[in-house]
Amino acid sequence: MELLDPAVKRVWTIKGLLGWGILLPVTATVDVILFFLDNSSFLPGLWTGILFVTCLLWVLIIPKLRYRYWRYELRDEDLYAIRGIWNRVQTIVPLRRIQHLDVEQDLIEGNFDIARLVVHTAGTRSTDVVVPGLPYDEAVRLRDTVRDFISQYMD
């Protein structure tokens, strides 16, 4: 089975920083103001602390773990993916059930030249299975392989 592009770890780190890290100065400021206004509050900086730890987790540890447990494989008739840190999920998406396919890339991913393959089925739970962190060319290659399979099957 294939691993993701290691660059995805840095993408996740940056996204984690953007998500949680931006909140950090805000809560820190609020905490400082509160401390000077009313120093009776117990454990000053508690929320900032909690947020800081969460942030560290999301930036340093989660990306590595996510990367470690992500595997995928495009087999003859299906796409097979294993992922998840806490909840380990194995999914098989039969290629015949795929409704449409997207290769997606945002600015950060573009910087690292990686992309996501998004597979849509008619199902409701795993409507879209997303394989993140593929090298862009690899994502396009996968998409074309699946597309060829589907059009062959349709004929």
Added chain:
Amino acid sequence: MEEPSAEFRRLHPLTFVHYVFLAIVGFVISFFSSTDTGVISTPFLIFAIVYIIIVGPFSIAKYIRFRYYATNDEIVIYYGVFKRVRRNIPSDRIQNVSIQRNLLSRILGTASVKIETAGTASAEGVLAFVGIQEAERLRNLFRTVQTTATIEENGSTLPGFHMPLQRVALAGIYQFSFALIAVVYTLFFQLISLDVIDLDKLGIWLTERFFSGEIVTGSWPIIAATFILPVLIGGWILGFLQYLIRFYNFRMELGPIKIYRKFGLLTIRESTLPYKRVQSFLIRSNPVMRLRRWYRLEIQTLGLESGERGFQPAMPFAKWSEITSLAPQIRPFTLPDTYSNVSRRTIQRYSIRYSLMIAIPLVILFVLWSENALWGFCLLPLAWGISWMQYLCHQWTFHDGNLLIRRRIFSQQFWIVPVERFQAFEITASFFQRRMGLCTLIVDTAGAGNFRYPRIIDLKMDDAKHLFGSLYDAFQKKDRNGAQSSA
């Protein structure tokens, strides 16, 4: 093929009566939503201004902009005030033409026609409202393409299911409505705040009437009698009425390629459902209904009515034998003699989970309130009991090309999922499940809800892998055959 006149048509002019009716409802609600009596309330004023300036003119513009024409090949709808849309729906894409008539439209002789396609809700066409003849014309127009017949035309010859009034009333007895209670109580307190009802006088009247005035205030039987009992009885009666109104004269018939359904007292719903779109069966029940062997059969479809979340009632209240004789005609299935259980360790896992769900709030209560909270720990055996019941109620088997799953103690579910309807296969195992060598097997189907979907929880890892393999093999075999036969 004859070419029907391709001229544009508008909606029925009586559509405006519907608009006016809605407006009146809006005015009435906004009028009563304030407790100040005698003065014109702010919500009412806001509603009136918004209605007169925006909604009213917009409705007229909407009506004027709405035009359509229908031929044998397609229906074209032009609509939109600001964003102008032209929607073409080719007739071979039309899955269903459903006609809905609420009380008002039955008085006015109008109907709302919904043209359903396999796509999402936004790809559908709704004509609200047209005259009843026009509705029939549209349905017949697209029926010629789909070659079908209606219930009225040759109803009795087809196999089907009919609920006479007795059956609907019997089914209604098993219903309970929470939503309507909320409405009634909101209304009740609204009347109190408007001084229509005086709570003190009501209390005195109640105690005098039912307890001959001898009740000590604050004793709990009176609280139960004056508050909880009416809620329960009210919820029951409302549930009964709601069910009666919804499923009155329920009729389902199995045509050559479609299922027809027609039901309702005030709003009559009439729709057809192609067999092709049937994804799976869900048979529901609860312990009370089970006592008298009553069940409810639902068909999971690609999600026609968003309100039904893809589950359509096919036999709202039926005996098991009725279901097992009729449902296989919709999609063949057979029932096995034995079912497999999941791993016994599920009892342990769920006991721990439920115990924590009981214990954590109790500890918080103990800290914040009093040590009386500790008595709550007497409930702990319940955690084990429920887990054990849950284990007994959870069974599965893969039989004759269908995955059969039975689940849940109270709101019992029995799934029949044809293997060729699977969209994706999934095995998930949480941290704790992995420690116990367990996992959950999920099959994704089209049109299942976000919360209601077929899954087997706490299978042994080896069993799951084995089942996963055999399901997938069966799926591929059927799918390849399907591909060859269609090619």
